[in-house]
Amino acid sequence: MQPSNLPTIFSITESELDLNDLLAQITLPNTGAAAIFTGMVRGETRRGEVHDTAYLEYEAYVPMAETKMKQVADEIRVKWPAIEGIAIVQRVGKLYPQTPTVLIACTAAHRDTGVFEAARYGIDRLKEIVPVWKKEVGTNGEFWVEGDYLPKPGE
Numbered sequence: 001m002q003p004s005n006l007p008t009i010f011s012i013t014e015s016e017l018d019l020n021d022l023l024a025q026i027t028l029p030n031t032g033a034a035a036i037f038t039g040m041v042r043g044e045t046r047r048g049e050v051h052d053t054a055y056l057e058y059e060a061y062v063p064m065a066e067t068k069m070k071q072v073a074d075e076i077r078v079k080w081p082a083i084e085g086i087a088i089v090q091r092v093g094k095l096y097p098q099t100p101t102v103l104i105a106c107t108a109a110h111r112d113t114g115v116f117e118a119a120r121y122g123i124d125r126l127k128e129i130v131p132v133w134k135k136e137v138g139t140n141g142e143f144w145v146e147g148d149y150l151p152k153p154g155e
Contacts, residue, residue, distance in 0.1 A: 006077075009087040010069030012062045012132075017089060017100045026085025026107050033111040035119035037104045043097030045136070057135040058092040058101065065090065068130040072122055076106065079121065082113035088122055090132055102126065 007026045023034060041056050069088045076083055085107040095101055104122035108115040126132075134145050 006083075007085040008070075008073050009089065010066055010073055011089050012060045012065050012092055013089060014091065014093045017091060017103050019103065019105075022087045022089065022103060022105060023107075026087050026105060028084050028107070030109050031084055031107045032109050033113070033115050034105060034107045035111075035115040037102075037119050037123045038100045039102040039123070041095050041097045041099045041101055045138075051138055051140050053097060053136055053138045055094050055096045055137050056101070057094050057137065058090070058132060059134075060090065060092050060130075060132045065130050065132060069126065071129070072125045075125065076118045076122055080106075080108075080114035080118045082108050082110075083115065083118050084108050086118075086122070088126060090126070090130070092132070 007028070009022065009025055017038070019036065019038070023036070027034070041053065043053055045051055045053050072088060073086045076086055083106050085105070087103060087105040089103045091101050102123070104119050104126065106115050106118040106122065135142055136145055
C-alpha cells in the first residue's frame with residue numbers, strides 16, 4: 001500500500017480518548033502489532049518541589065496543531081516505512097488526574113518493524129513542534145508549563 005492510502009489520524013479533541021475505536025481505525029487485515037503511548041494527568045508532580053495537581057487546562061491552535069501532527073506522521077512514515085497506521089490525538093480542555101491527555105499509536109505487520117520506536121518518536125516530536133499549551137492548577141496556584149524546545153527553521 002502507498003503511504004497516502006494508509007490510515008492516519010491526527011486531531012485535537014475535547015472528547016474522551018477511545019483507545020479501542022482509534023486502534024480499530026488504524027488496524028489493517030495484516031496488522032500484527034500496535035505500539036501505544038498514552039500520556040496522563042498526574043495528581044502529584046515531582047518536577048521541582050513535589051506538588052499536587054488539581055487539574056490541567058490544555059489549549060491548542062487547532063489548524064496549526066493538526067498540520068504539525070500530520071508532519072509528525074509524515075516523518076514517521078519516512079523513518080519507518082513498515083508502519084501501517086498512525087494515530088496522533090491530543091485532548092484539550094480541563095482534564096483531571098488519571099485522565100488520558102494524548103495518544104500516539106502506530107501499527108505494523110510485526111513488532112520488529114520499528115513500531116515501538118515510531119510511537120516514541122511520535123510523542124517526542126509532538127512535544128517539540130505541535131502548538132499545545134498546558135496550565136497546571138493545584139494547591140500552590142496555577143502556572144503555564146513551558147517546554148524548552150526552540151523550533152528550527154521550517155518547523
